[in-house]
Amino acid sequence: MTLVHSAPVDGTPLIGVQGAARQRASRRIAGLDGLRAFAVASVFLHHSLFLPGNFGSLGVWVFFVLSGFLVLPIARSSIDLRATDDLRERLIRTAHFSANRFLRIFPIYYVLLGALGVLALAGVQHKPIPGYIAGAPYFWTYTTNLYIAAKGEFIDVFTHLWSLAAEFQFYVIVAFMILLVPRGGYRPLLFVALALSVAWTIHLLLQGDTVAVYVNPIVCFWMMLLGGATAMAVRHAPFTTWLRPRAKPLVSLAALICVHLALNIAGLHYLTYFVTPMLSAMTIAMIAVRPDAVAALEWAPLRAMGVFSYGFYLYHLFVIAISRETFAYLAGRLDIPALAVLFTPVAFVATLGISWLSWHLFESRILAHKFTYGRAAPAPLP
Secondary structure (H helix, E strand, O other): OOOOOOOOOOOOOOOHHHHHHHHHHHHOOOOHHHHHHHHHHHHHHHHHHOOOOOHHHHHHHHHHHHHHHHHHHHHHHHHHOOOOOOHHHHHHHHHHHHHHHHHHHHHHHHHHHHHHHHHHHOOOOOOOHHHHHHHHHHHHOOOHHHHHHHHOOOOHHHOOHHHHHHHHHHHHHHHHHHHHOOOOOHHHHHHHHHHHHHHHHHHHHHOOOOHHHHOOHHHHHHHHHHHHHHHHHOOOHHHHHHHHHHOOHHHHHHHHHHHHHHHHHOOOHHHHHHHHHHHHHHHHHHHHHOHHHOOHHHOHHHHHHHHOHHHHHHHHHHHHHHHHHHHHHHHHHOOOHHHHHHHHHHHHHHHHHHHHHHHHHHHHHHHOOOOOOHHHOOOOOO
């Protein structure tokens, strides 16, 4: 079982629909698609119901740690397992990593922005077009987090794009790591970067827990780097041997939820910047070493939702806004106030449907063109 793409031993890329399917099957860890579904559902509930306890940050931070857990092993293998340190091989591996990441995040993101741009050019003034026009330079350059930090407030239906910006910025840094870091340099760089990002996060929080801190890219990077360190740990045989008999992934997930909510409700939200990512990392590690103990996360609807969770996340705020406005209008028009509360389940089902269609008609076809470089596959989990 591997965390990243496998490839033929001769180093030839796996390209096309068959290759993409083989790559996904070979790298899959049972339970992680279900965890993605849990994370994106948490964000949806936060934005639709405004529940106490900040479900939104819980879901986003789980995503960040999971992203580091899955992406940084690609950087490690691309750095430490390459045959030579010559510039050509570095450039090839950097290009492969960048192309695969951008194929995943760019297409539907820019299709959505392009559609909004067409509406803006057509003179549509209905929400969310005015907000789109004001923030378009940031949305198109994956710097929405910097835009929000400068404004000091979230920006309506475009708020969630900040985390996609942080993710993209992380990918850019990883690409430069693959290009510039010599063989053997990954491990020390990871831990130095982890220590510095934790120190910077503490420094920012001491000045006040503000919106600017929440969306700060370095704060996000520490969680992703923690995911990378977790990936290294679960490949370390002594750690895995110790953890496996003690691992209870679903208990760990329940503890993560309860502790995060309790700290937020108690007004200790600044502690969640550290406690929540660490509990997320422990949950992911337990899932990785005990795939036999995650039956609930392997429930078919959860797995499916996890597969197209990126589209669900991208579309959900727009669907929520349209559903909320539509049902409020119908409730007033028909004089049935209770009708307004139905927007949440309808928005959830609608977002599922749109993201399912997006995956099957668009995203999966594009991802069929992803490929990997043969010698970049890390060792399997012990």
